Amino acid sequence: MSIRLAARTHRRARHIFTRPRARGSRFGVLVIWAGVLGLTTLFVLRPWSGGRTADAPEQTGLAPAIEHALRLGASIPSRYHGAHVSSPPAGFSEPLVALTFDDGPHPDVTVPILTILSDRSIRATFFVLGLQAEKYPEIAARVAAEGHVLANHSYSHRVSTAGEQTAKELDRTETLIYQAAGDSPLLFRPPEGRTDTALTSYAIDQGFTIVRWCVDSEDWKHPSAETIVANCMRDMRPGAIVVLHDGGGGYPDTPGALPLLLDRLASEGYTFVTVPEMLQAWDRFLSQQSTESTDIS
Numbered sequence: 173m174s175i176r177l178a179a180r181t182h183r184r185a186r187h188i189f190t191r192p193r194a195r196g197s198r199f200g201v202l203v204i205w206a207g208v209l210g211l212t213t214l215f216v217l218r219p220w221s222g223g224r225t226a227d228a229p230e231q232t233g234l235a236p237a238i239e240h241a242l243r244l245g246a247s248i249p250s251r252y253h254g255a256h257v258s259s260p261p262a263g264f265s266e267p268l269v270a271l272t273f274d275d276g277p278h279p280d281v282t283v284p285i286l287t288i289l290s291d292r293s294i295r296a297t298f299f300v301l302g303l304q305a306e307k308y309p310e311i312a313a314r315v316a317a318e319g320h321v322l323a324n325h326s327y328s329h330r331v332s333t334a335g336e337q338t339a340k341e342l343d344r345t346e347t348l349i350y351q352a353a354g355d356s357p358l359l360f361r362p363p364e365g366r367t368d369t370a371l372t373s374y375a376i377d378q379g380f381t382i383v384r385w386c387v388d389s390e391d392w393k394h395p396s397a398e399t400i401v402a403n404c405m406r407d408m409r410p411g412a413i414v415v416l417h418d419g420g421g422g423y424p425d426t427p428g429a430l431p432l433l434l435d436r437l438a439s440e441g442y443t444f445v446t447v448p449e450m451l452q453a454w455d456r457f458l459s460q461q462s463t464e465s466t467d468i469s
């Protein structure tokens with residue numbers, strides 16, 4: 173935002189600089205000083221006018237709960253609050269892909285994955301288990317600090333829960349996400365992708381977006397790196413959400429397959445986005461479509 177603002181101000185300043193010649197030198201000097209003052213002010217105030225970046229969270233001075241609510245509003249389009257998502261809308265053709273990693277964080281798997289992603293400046297979404305985030309808070313914090321999105325995959329990965337246990341599974345994990353990242357997009361991926369559970373109903377009531385996937389790497393079956401890539405490419409399409417795993421040492425082939433998968437997707441022209449960014453892209457597409465259909469009628 174600040175770059176656009178700077179460009180606009182620069183254009184405006186250039187316009188001002190061309191005016192004095194026609195109107196006399198004293199007025200010209202005044203206008204030049206005003207321009208210099210304006211640009212200086214812009215540069216001084218720039219840190220407050222720009223968007224939030226991964227390594228320098230914006231300090232707004234608001235209460236965390238209000239800040240959280242504002243970010244949630246900005247991050248996930250309202251049409252997806254309390255809704256299920258898995259596949260891009262029909263006709264979506266932007267070559268975007270959202271990689272997601274479930275069941276971490278774990279030192280043996282998450283850390284090498286983070287290194288691979290950071291070497292290529294790629295950001296992804298990590299659906300963490302509260303249990304793991306509690307055990308490895310420094311890795312959860314690193315995931316967030318490197319610009320990835322932390323999202324909720326329950327506390328213990330139990331599919332069947334009842335009563336207070338249901339709320340604890342989500343709320344406790346949400347607290348851990350908040351502690352690691354400073355905010356949360358309220359995204360929930362149910363254990364095993366099961367949506368017919370008390371956990372999923374509770375998450376919907378709380379306004380979470382229920383995120384499944386349309387591309388399954390099947391890395392949980394422990395196949396070779398080549399098979400993981402082939403599984404992913406089988407159903408790949410613009411706007412896809414891909415499920416991979418970074419959980420507990422049981423998925424040694426996922427970091428091995430990742431460079432191959434990233435190379436393949438990059439060679440096919442894909443850009444990597446987080447789940448919130450993907451939902452924003454879907455939302456823009458759907459809004460555009462509804463505008464066009466209104467224009468026609």
Ligand SMILES: [Zn+2]
Nearest residue numbers: 274275363364
């Ligand atoms: Zn899982």
